[in-house]
Amino acid sequence: MKVAKFGGSSLSSAGQIKKVAKIIQDDPNIRHIVVSAPGKRDDADTKVTDLLIALFTNHRTGLDTQPAIEQILQRYAAIIDELGVNSGLLEKFEATLKDHLANIEDPERLLDALKSCGEDFNAQVIAEYFNSIGMKSRYWSPREVGILVSDEPSNARLLPESYEAIAKLKDTDTVNVIPGFFGYSKDGDIVTFSRGGSDITGAIIARGVGAELYENFTDQNYIYSAHPGIVKDPHPIEEITYREMRELSYSGFSIFHDEALEPLYEVKIPIMIKNTNDPKAGGTRIVSERGSVDEYPVIGVSGDDGFLSITIKQYLLNREVGYSRRFLQIFEDFGISIEHMPTGIDDISVLMRSDQFEGNNKFEEIMEVLETQLQPEWLHVEKDLAMVVVVGEGMRNAIGTAYRATKAFAENNISLQMINQGASEISMFFAIQAKDLDTAIHSLYHTYFDR
């Protein structure tokens, strides 16, 4: 038995939803599906989730909310209309949106409740459509399923007791349609996962029902060894391990949510990435161990911009037991996540995502606390950095992986701000200037994959 998750582009229109129905009809093993909110129909289109966020913003700033509500309902109206299902759903959707706006005061909770509607409405439409074409189906809200999560708005984590509740889905004879992206806190509030979190719901359901396979449908035939937007015709990955996938996803590969791997990794349920528009195409399989390690010690290169680094230098720093810890403590106190912290004898650098400092004064405050509490000899900030990773289980045994990477950088005149390779040896990380990101990915890709 399989669980399938369909992403936003797979469900952006009635035509796409019909493809999904066909996939399920062709594979009776798919018993549970998790759905995203309708994505873009074309490049100029807007995702429903982004419309919902705009609705929230208008409400908060006292602007008229009606235009956003209408635009959202029109997206579903177009789908409902073409699928020929019960249009009474639209009234229900409008009432839900207005109910949230009227009754939820805490802004973080309201945002989560509104965002959840994209998936929630879509699941209801899809279940209705499946039944209308004779495919016995049922919509389940995450509350009915029992998806209990931590109370961290926009960043929920599953509470493990949920698995027991989810197992009840096994006893149904329907195709169960579950909205992705959110769960409920113990107090009954809607809390969403981080963006792209429908992948997480799919993984949770797959584990809860003990699926043999979790199929994750997107709009690409494969996961590729580098971003196809940067590298032309990149190497398609047939098999990749959970750990490799996580490193790549985390560092800029947006195709699969890195946190969606955890539930499956522990129980070794494999994941298959497939294309809704070409379901017979190969696909990428995410597994515990892959056989291609000798042929491809490196499986992919990835990168992302939007980083900054802070470096402090303090003479005899290495003698002061606890100085590094106090340095980290300051970032922790401000709730700032650190990505890397390379150390020298007398210096420590920390690399972090810049967007953590948007819309707040944390940067200035941290700088002040660093100055006053640590009184470092030298305090230096480097902005506009990018992070690049080279990932592969085979790097551990292959001599020269670092050599090939640094050669690629040198040949392209890219200066390395930081290098970090830990003992796990599944990834090697470099900080470079953001302007060099595409060149770096390009040259690294060709270094490891040109045959």
Add this chain to the structure above:
Amino acid sequence: MKVAKFGGSSLSSAGQIKKVAKIIQDDPNIRHIVVSAPGKRDDADTKVTDLLIALFTNHRTGLDTQPAIEQILQRYAAIIDELGVNSGLLEKFEATLKDHLANIEDPERLLDALKSCGEDFNAQVIAEYFNSIGMKSRYWSPREVGILVSDEPSNARLLPESYEAIAKLKDTDTVNVIPGFFGYSKDGDIVTFSRGGSDITGAIIARGVGAELYENFTDQNYIYSAHPGIVKDPHPIEEITYREMRELSYSGFSIFHDEALEPLYEVKIPIMIKNTNDPKAGGTRIVSERGSVDEYPVIGVSGDDGFLSITIKQYLLNREVGYSRRFLQIFEDFGISIEHMPTGIDDISVLMRSDQFEGNNKFEEIMEVLETQLQPEWLHVEKDLAMVVVVGEGMRNAIGTAYRATKAFAENNISLQMINQGASEISMFFAIQAKDLDTAIHSLYHTYFDR
């Protein structure tokens, strides 16, 4: 006005001490000298400091202390005899040793007091000799000079108020002879610097008297870009910066104590490394900035063995704010210094010197605390590691430094356990297996210095 420090090999015999006298006679600018304990006269010889440590060990284990005392006194007797100075000093030395043994109960304090005798006795002999040949001279004990240090046995740090006291040496018309390696705590106890700490005393005196130059006499004409015991005829360094010297000294270059740089670095007093046996030879100058950065972006390669690494892996570690800090806290609680801590998304490695675990159960205890407090998914220890550094102020601007290093490793089939380069970009660090250390230094040296 200059301060000169003479190392153990420069003072190992009467013949060597005569060379020192000649150097001072030839350069009237040298007004204050700091002396080490007598070093080895030949490869089979034992340093006086090691004899003093053996005396301590015999005393602690209840063995007869007389043979060690006699061996120590014989070293000084031979010197005194050949220099033809007052042999009454020997009785005083014997009384001092016996007084320490009889009256100091705390073993750490006794060890420091005994170790200090090597330098202290030598300074008295040398001042006596200088006077005997008509060079007006005076022995100063660190207590008279006012060298106040923190109460950390075998690892003292200077208390800054000392500088004011030291300044009084400027008002003398004698050649002042000061024993290196130790100072006094506020309670009046003898506390030594870490091993090789006479360099530190020299630097402190140079700063206290506001010297124009600190001359550090050893048995080599230069500091070389790699250890001459590993690389044949290595490149002699004419100029090196404080920061470069510190990185090299710290990582295995034993020619100059890394902590001796601090006092001078702040006030920019340059250091000259010279050879007692060939004082006219070039020498290496340690300065704030060097002019040779373009020609030699890398100034040296160095390495040391005796390291181990501990790695923990924890899924979603990067989401747990504070996990890294808690990890470091555990090492801090056990007083273990960490050299490097490369991080991955889900893992942190720490590299540390293995000798911190000798003669105690800290390793087992730390492993247990890590298991119980952090409950990591994976905990891995790698022993018998070496650390290699490539150092140079020019690395910051030179593209390809990392490439050349990793190429050297790859060509020699050396697998890289860790790589770490922080934003200071003056050094790049690699952890490798200890067995590969010499090959690594060799190949790195030839990579950067073959012309």
